[in-house]
Amino acid sequence: MQNLVVYIVVFPIIGVLINGLFGSLIQKKFGEKVVGVIGSATIGLSFLFAILIFVKMLGQPADARSHVVDVYRWMAAGSLSVSVSYLVDQLSIVMLLVVTGVSFFIHIYSIGYMHGDRGFFRFFTYMNLFVFAMLNLILADNYLLMFLGWEGVGLCSYLLIGFWYDRKFEGVNISWTGDAGMKAFIVNRIGDFAFLIGMFLVFANFGTFNYDTIFGTAAAHFATGDSTMTWIAILFFIGATGKSAQIPLYIWLPDAMAGPTPVSALIHAATMVTAGVYMIARSSVIYALAPAAMTTVAIVGALTALYAATMALVQNDIKKVLAYSTISQLGYMFLALGVGAFGAGIFHLMTHAFFKALLFLGAGAIIHAL
Numbered sequence: 001m002q003n004l005v006v007y008i009v010v011f012p013i014i015g016v017l018i019n020g021l022f023g024s025l026i027q028k029k030f031g032e033k034v035v036g037v038i039g040s041a042t043i044g045l046s047f048l049f050a051i052l053i054f055v056k057m058l059g060q061p062a063d064a065r066s067h068v069v070d071v072y073r074w075m076a077a078g079s080l081s082v083s084v085s086y087l088v089d090q091l092s093i094v095m096l097l098v099v100t101g102v103s104f105f106i107h108i109y110s111i112g113y114m115h116g117d118r119g120f121f122r123f124f125t126y127m128n129l130f131v132f133a134m135l136n137l138i139l140a141d142n143y144l145l146m147f148l149g150w151e152g153v154g155l156c157s158y159l160l161i162g163f164w165y166d167r168k169f170e171g172v173n174i175s176w177t178g179d180a181g182m183k184a185f186i187v188n189r190i191g192d193f194a195f196l197i198g199m200f201l202v203f204a205n206f207g208t209f210n211y212d213t214i215f216g217t218a219a220a221h222f223a224t225g226d227s228t229m230t231w232i233a234i235l236f237f238i239g240a241t242g243k244s245a246q247i248p249l250y251i252w253l254p255d256a257m258a259g260p261t262p263v264s265a266l267i268h269a270a271t272m273v274t275a276g277v278y279m280i281a282r283s284s285v286i287y288a289l290a291p292a293a294m295t296t297v298a299i300v301g302a303l304t305a306l307y308a309a310t311m312a313l314v315q316n317d318i319k320k321v322l323a324y325s326t327i328s329q330l331g332y333m334f335l336a337l338g339v340g341a342f343g344a345g346i347f348h349l350m351t352h353a354f355f356k357a358l359l360f361l362g363a364g365a366i367i368h369a370l
Contacts, residue, residue, distance in 0.1 A: 012135065067088045099131065134153055134271040154189075196239075232286055264323075280334070311327075
């Protein structure tokens, strides 16, 4: 189990190193298709290993389907001790299958879609890095490692949304594709700042970032409705509204359509926008102790679902229709999380990933044909 989990995370970074360092040379000597195959194969191997872990876990009793894989001790300073550890349980394995599976097929699609682009090898380098960051986010055994993955997907979204940085783009208060990437990056920093403050509060009250310690002792130390838990949950939710494009931090997502269509599919289906939903589901113990925060999550989710759906009705660009549709669907997920239906929220996340990826890839085929 330990080796399989480590390999899942390592394969994408191998693709980043090969295509990032030698992609230009490989593209000139062997053709761009080899670059695409390398990028796709690394994600395909991660998907295969994720399936193997899933099959192994199916044969285990329900109460034994949680495994912590310690890779190495990262840092120790005073009472702070942080390890690079990966948690494989029912929640993370579902996310693992969604992220690696959907990303693999998007990578294959990208080989044809990006054919002839002068930044072909750069594109696959960024895509592999995006998946690597997302895998660290969902497999992390502590909030600090999750935050590194969280910031990693934010960086990659900037690189990929602004991939065609020298092209004109008709957006809200922006005129270049590079500006759309910058807008996504800056808006997400607002949410990330709140998430970081929430993490500081967690460390101040629990003395650790590890999930096991926090979730295992929270109920014993704090009563339901305690103001500390409420503030932590609210700050985490503000972070989630940035990544998962909820009111009021949804404004970056429609302009994220400036990037290549495979990027839109990856952001909307498998990676970035699902991060906020996953983070709240992972922090369900904290939210169970903060009913006011859960009510806030449900209300904001419901408002976003309705508002974004009405916005989608009046769009005349095929990708922007799908962008507002994604925001609306994410609102449904947050509504489910806010009323305590965590399983339903993750179920909708999984089903949405597949049909939204197909919708974007279909839109890309139409755009190419016109």
